[in-house]
Amino acid sequence: MTEPVIELAGVEKAFPFFRLSDIHLRLEAGQIMGFVGPNGAGKSTTIRLLMGMLRQDRGEIRVLGRSMPRDQAAAKRDIGFVSEDMRLYGGTTLAWHMRFVASVRPDWDPVYADLLLRRFNLHAGQAIKALSHGERVKATLLLALAHRPRLLLLDEPTTGLDPVARHEVLAELMDAVQDERRAILFSSHNTQDVEQISDAITFLDRGRIIESKDKETFLDSWRRVHLELPVSGAAPDLPGAVDTTVSGRTAVITTRTYTPDVHGACERTGAVIRDVQRMTLEEIFVATVMSNRRRQDA
Amino acid sequence: MSGSMVPRLVLKDLYLTRWMVAGSMAGGVVGIAMLPFGAVAAYVGGVSLLCTLVILNITVVMSAVVQERKDKVLLFVLSLPVSAAQQTQAKALATTIAFVVPWLLLTAAAAVVIEASGVPNGILPFLVTVLVYLLAYHWVLLAVALVTESNSWPATVITVGNISVNFLIPYLLGWPSVYRHMKGSAAIWTSDLLALIGVELLVGIVALGLAIVWRTRRPDVI
Numbered sequence: 103m104t105e106p107v108i109e110l111a112g113v114e115k116a117f118p119f120f121r122l123s124d125i126h127l128r129l130e131a132g133q134i135m136g137f138v139g140p141n142g143a144g145k146s147t148t149i150r151l152l153m154g155m156l157r158q159d160r161g162e163i164r165v166l167g168r169s170m171p172r173d174q175a176a177a178k179r180d181i182g183f184v185s186e187d188m189r190l191y192g193g194t195t196l197a198w199h200m201r202f203v204a205s206v207r208p209d210w211d212p213v214y215a216d217l218l219l220r221r222f223n224l225h226a227g228q229a230i231k232a233l234s235h236g237e238r239v240k241a242t243l244l245l246a247l248a249h250r251p252r253l254l255l256l257d258e259p260t261t262g263l264d265p266v267a268r269h270e271v272l273a274e275l276m277d278a279v280q281d282e283r284r285a286i287l288f289s290s291h292n293t294q295d296v297e298q299i300s301d302a303i304t305f306l307d308r309g310r311i312i313e314s315k316d317k318e319t320f321l322d323s324w325r326r327v328h329l330e331l332p333v334s335g336a337a338p339d340l341p342g343a344v345d346t347t348v349s350g351r352t353a354v355i356t357t358r359t360y361t362p363d364v365h366g367a368c369e370r371t372g373a374v375i376r377d378v379q380r381m382t383l384e385e386i387f388v389a390t391v392m393s394n395r396r397r398q399d400a
Numbered sequence: 401m402s403g404s405m406v407p408r409l410v411l412k413d414l415y416l417t418r419w420m421v422a423g424s425m426a427g428g429v430v431g432i433a434m435l436p437f438g439a440v441a442a443y444v445g446g447v448s449l450l451c452t453l454v455i456l457n458i459t460v461v462m463s464a465v466v467q468e469r470k471d472k473v474l475l476f477v478l479s480l481p482v483s484a485a486q487q488t489q490a491k492a493l494a495t496t497i498a499f500v501v502p503w504l505l506l507t508a509a510a511a512v513v514i515e516a517s518g519v520p521n522g523i524l525p526f527l528v529t530v531l532v533y534l535l536a537y538h539w540v541l542l543a544v545a546l547v548t549e550s551n552s553w554p555a556t557v558i559t560v561g562n563i564s565v566n567f568l569i570p571y572l573l574g575w576p577s578v579y580r581h582m583k584g585s586a587a588i589w590t591s592d593l594l595a596l597i598g599v600e601l602l603v604g605i606v607a608l609g610l611a612i613v614w615r616t617r618r619p620d621v622i
Contacts, residue, residue, distance in 0.1 A: 153478065174484075187475065188475040190476055205408055206405060245476075
């Protein structure tokens, strides 16, 4: 079995008003993992721990087989990192940045860099301070991709992008991971982007991982079941139910462990299933976060 | 590879500060050129030289350290194969070079002009003491910029540093070892002036050294 690209075991990091607790996470080569959470959930903190920019209070972090933050310089040779709030030197050009990054990254591929320039419709001679937000994000992505890193850590890279720029960025990420040795950890609170490109998804809320599965398992196991209840009956207690809304003789039950057995369980209570709806990743995300918060607050 | 990162980061910062350095060199040369042309011109030239170095100090430290962090460009630098310790060493080295090289060249040029012109050589120890004070001020400002996350501490150091130069000059002019020899033809390096220069250098070097050690050992870089 090959070593995972990312492995976090029991990682904790405390700040005065926020705590990242008991983080366990694995990312294998060839995977794109969507790291989804509301604002302030701890996505950026986790990614900065992976980059060695922060030091964990407890637990072990291994990235590309190296211990972080101790071996960060060596590990970062094979990491491309882009953050939504990352900026470049405003008084220079993209060409200057490309030359500078090429000078510190022996694996820099100038042909691929030129290809990315064209695909992203960027001009190397353009001053950084004259770039729009979308162009700046694409420029940082170009600088992160052109040395063909084995791991891409992307912290909300699509935030604030227009639909066309978002499409260009996501398409390039999909293309980058065609190489099966590569992996991407992609944080976002935009579930559409995550659903589009990820094959594994981790939900984070209030500094804790609350779910981590492959995307298909997520989408296949969550359902919203619409029921017509018997005259004097209560809503059935379905396995994995995270939310039940009853209005008169109609009930809507959201379950995280849907199987065809649910039909039998409903029929035994006299309830009639009117509809079973698949849920979008956004609906699953919201339901997961809300049920987790209800459980925490109870 | 990792060993070559520090020089590359230093070269990057020197490139980014090149216009500040060039501008200060030009301003300093103009100030020094005024020294031989009478008392008023010497006063204006000397003040111009000091102001030029103060401005260079502030612009270099604020742009290379404080602004880089504030603008989140530091995130880009730390995305490269560099450790926090290497980044700190490179930043301290680049900023020191960007200030010390012009400082050294301008100090040497001022000494040569004073020596070669009719300006009394007795002024040289006083001028060097003030210039070394500016060097210490640079290292203290750089140290504070390296260790603090906020902009207010560097701003406080700048305010105190700038005001203190205005107190240092009249204070030094009140020293018998300064005013007795100032108009003399020979530069007299008295022990109290040499001791003050030593203290200035010590304060600057210790402040920067402590800042580098502290920042290198800090668990969180961002």
